[in-house]
Amino acid sequence: MKFLEVFGAERIPWERIDDIKDSAPEVIVWAIPAMFFFVLVELVISYKQNKNYYDKKETLGSVGLGLGNVLISTWIKVSLFYMAVWIYNIVPWRMELNWWTLVPCYVFFDFCSYWTHRISHSQRFWWATHVAHHSGEHYNLTVSFRLSWVQYLKVIFLFPVAVMGFHPVIFFVTNQIAILFQFWVHTEYIRRLPRFFEYIFATPSNHRVHHGSQEKYIDKNFGATFIFWDRMFNTYQKEEEQAVYGITHNIEHKANPLHINFHEYADMLRDVKHARGWKRKLFYIFGSPTRIANAKKQAQRA
Template sequence: MSLLFIFGADKIPWHRIESLKDSAPEIILWAAPAMFVFVCLEVFISYRQNKKYYNKIETLGSLGLGLGNVVISTWIKILLFYMAVWIYNLVPWRMELNWWTFIPCYILFDFCSYWTHNISHRQRFWWATHVAHHSGEHYNLSVSFRLSWMQYLKIIFLLPIPLLGFHPIIFFVTNQVAILFQFWVHTEYIRKLPPIIEYLFATPSNHRVHHGSQEKYINKNYGATFIVWDRLFGTYQKEEEQVIYGITETVEHKGNPLHLNFHEFVAIVRDVRQARGWKDKLFYIFGNPSRMAQRRKEKKPV
């Protein structure tokens, strides 16, 4: 009876989807003005303190990427919600809409996000959907806006969450809260927090490491909210020396959103055309980006 109580929810009638979607809270939309104010405040303080945390061109690129994402996410949100309802009605273990289901949903969502992020750094195709976020050489709150317009392809890695029977609104809210959490970690102004917080969460200190281009920092600290996944799976690195931001290869046109979004896809197409045989072609699509960069630096054939 207890399992039936948890997993015995009725299907959502299709005629109710519009009203259900309209009732889902727009957390990111509500938070956007505050995020913008905090960015402006950080710009002002860093300017007054003569700290070079912001670069005009990079900041314009971040804002351009962010505005593009606002437009795209408006449509993606609708598709995502319909997809979540369709899966919810498909599985027989549907959960009722209860606030407490947000907690296990968020933990499992973050676990999937960890592996999504991990794959995004280890396979070139997925790296192409993520490289825009790492292309800046300055670390500040505006970097949280610096997200590829192609990142939505990675939704497929989050499908286990709705397949577990979580209510679509819970899934929708979890996704927004997870995105919002990642705003505050992109700053130099918050240094190390108390040890227990640093041990459990992806703090600014932990996430600065993730954006580092030094060898010891590359492919470390993938956790979006919880850093414990990195500790469990051997990808954790604490912040030690000053982080050098950016990627190992210089990205041109850091203020051009179109270039930031698609330059790596263009490079993939170019490399595949020049490659000999299917093995090399597949490597150029799904190979490890770090290995390719190292080979190019050594001027060796892949």
């Protein structure tokens, strides 16, 4: 009965939206000091141990991307919250604001994140919103800041979570926790964890594979929090050899956030401009990044 009683919540009056939005916990804002503290600790330790985990230009680029995202997300959060409330008000199976609903919301959110992530590697249009995260050639905690400023386009793939009827506050807290979870997996210092943990969660070991540019590692381990999605959908790869980080054609201007964000769009426009016929042009926009890279290699050999 407790489970059934959570459904059938009243609509949120528009005049109360700002109050509800302001009451939602700012989890990421609270966590920012701790995140920078651990980055500093990792940076100092790696320097003292003469580890090549940090590169000055890449670190500046990652921090620049992160600061830009903080500014952009502040503005976008308001629009998305209004949209989440609008969806919440039109679905007939609205859930009350109960904190235990965070658990099913998180699991379903992560399921959608898995497919969002997988699509981002499958079509160049969406890859352009994600490639910034993979462009770093060094793996450290600042890579978690290395997120594209246009990644918010992918919010459309998370609409099913909102349509499920979760309260907007639950939806936004879930999103923030999911983002924070991905901070700690971007490190070389945490090696393999106990087997049951590696089997369920996207650990540093599992996620290092995802950032590897070797053929066996490309397009593997898409899970954001839970790695069992990859096991279910046959995209799992165990960490076997040291990953070579970066993309197949590493970028120049490693400290320039604008270049990191938009270099793929510039390449896409150039490819479309020189392609003959609409079919070929569409291929360079929506084709698989791997197939496009192979097509370019073949063209260069010809």
